[in-house]
Amino acid sequence: MPGLPSLSCRSWRRLLCATLGWLSLGLAQAEGDSLVLHRLGAAENAVAALRGPALYLKGDGPPDSASFAAFLRQVSGDRLDVVVLGASYPDWEGECRTITGLDQVNSCTTIVIRQPQDAADPAVLDAIRRAEVVYFRGGDQCNFMHWRDSPLPAAVRQVVQRGGGTGGGSAGLAIQGSLAVYDGCQGSVTSPSALAEPYRDNVSFSEHLFDWSALRNTLTDSHFVKRDRMGRMMAFLCRQLAVGHTAQAWGLGINEGAAVVIDRNGLGTVHGDTAYMVLADRPSESCHQGADPVSYAGYKVWRLDAGQQFDFNQRPRTGYYRVDVVQGALTTDPYEPPAAAHTLALREPDRLDGL
Template identity: 45%
Template sequence: MNALPHPTSPATATPSPMPRRPVRRLAACVTAALALLAGGLAQATPAEAAATRIRLGSSADAGRSGWAGPAFTMNGSGGIVPASMTKAVDAIRGGTGSLDVVVLAASTPGSGSRTPECDAVMRLSGVNSCTTWTLTKASDGNNTQVNTDIRNAEFVYFAGGDQCKYAAWKSTALRASVQSVVAKGGGSGGGSAGHHINSSVVYDACRGSITSAEALADPYDAYATFTTGMFDWPHYAATINDSHFVTRDRMGRTMAFVARALEDGLTPGGKAWGVGVEEGGSLFIDKNGLATLYGADAYVVLGDHRPERARPGQPLTYSDYKIWRLTSGRTFDFANRPTCGYYLKSVTDGVTDPDPYNGTPVTGC
């Protein structure tokens, strides 16, 4: 797989001190504490919104005895990528009939349509209906109607937003309902936070977002938190997804996540695979594990040995990550993962080799 020059590759070689992004959870705690002092607990904790359901298309579910998937879409930003979603829909329905989609979100959009993902899905052929569920608390994952809609659907799409809220559904009925969709030959996918939740190791961001500079300086930074055991899709084991990959310069933190997974035994077989997708990019993965990239670039980052140094409070050192850069139209076989075509980059004392988004592919493997 060719590694092409990237016109907008960020400079990642020398991390500089960076202020943390504001942490919403911390801000919420401070707000609640101030409200408690001002007027008591009843005023400090407003009532949570009820789960909301908006259905577009047919009010009746598509009826069919079998489906031809599974299929998956892994998107670098929150929105639907029509090309990859069309591939998933066609693969699941086997080119005939129509199917039902459920979109899961943890908050409503700040402006515009309340159903942006379903608006895009309903413009595709082969879709019978699209239902948006907005779930504002973890216990909504046990809502009977939510789980009925999911189990009757053939594709579940996790919207962008906050993957920590999605990870909280792990202990609810929703997890098994989504698994049942894939098991019957349907599919799953998502963008941004929804991309994160579909990997086998989930960077959950439950304490706030971490930058590449922070993660490389200390792979055990308190902001580097993970959820395991949420989903483990066919052919997609030992993966850690990341999104907004080049635009937000996330190669460094994916390298740190891979090192953490290896050091802590979060993935089997002594290997961990980071899958970073840029904004506007989408990996369509078919039932045989073959991924095809649509849109902006994606990167697969393999760690196949334990880090030379990954300890709390110390900068990361890791030699020879194997990195595949995918451009639109290129493929990556997750069922039979390649052993050639990668380029090599290392991290030494928390500093990456120059330009980790580009390299000369190794061919004599």
């Protein structure tokens, strides 16, 4: 063709390789950025009348459309702006692509913070303060705990205090409890290991990042049945009792595919799969400093299936089944109640969509 240079197949291959090399370099640089902000949806923020606060607690990382839509209705009847916070992975818009598909969402901004100092970036704090909902995505909860002394947690609390919503999935769920946070900073731990040696290095805790009233004296954990985490939750609660942090140590474990939406009155509704509330409220025979395995008689367990509700503000005193641990071993299947069914002592939902 006139005016175009003639290139051999080898030359085209060189040109293609060079182009791909530059693209790969650009992607590597983008993934190496310590701070990423990316917005989907409307350019301008909405103006919403808020009627929360509300919490959205997901057993695995991404929110699902149905339960997240129910959560948004607890926050407001107007269109809302959402911020998704991440600390472990490159800029990935999976959560925001789901969220912006909901009719009530005006915009969704993904913020990825890889360096702790960037949690104080003015652009980050401004985006959070102008949002009505803040969601912490999955990853490594230890990375979130590095933000503890930054202004970011206070900015999230301001959103909630004015009637907005927050929560998270997987690692983003693990940081929501108000008793303590199993931080995973020394690596993850399995149920058998935690029950056998509750003071091992990788059973590590940080002081709570948030203090939501609905989650008072509560530890939170994710992937609960899928990864068999009941045993380690029991070890965590036993330790909280032993060190004197509380006389009633509660645990909320949420399975993959499940979400718990808690309204402004503390009434939680389970969506999808199962969730569990676990209570340790009596002196334990072990869990004191040392290498002894856990022995505890009478953990109280509430199994919550999809559609069931649990009053987090006025917690029930009936409807549980008991599970014992003897020398680090569970004496029964902790996920299944005995054949004699129990009736949960729960409040009836209020009007106005459960508000």
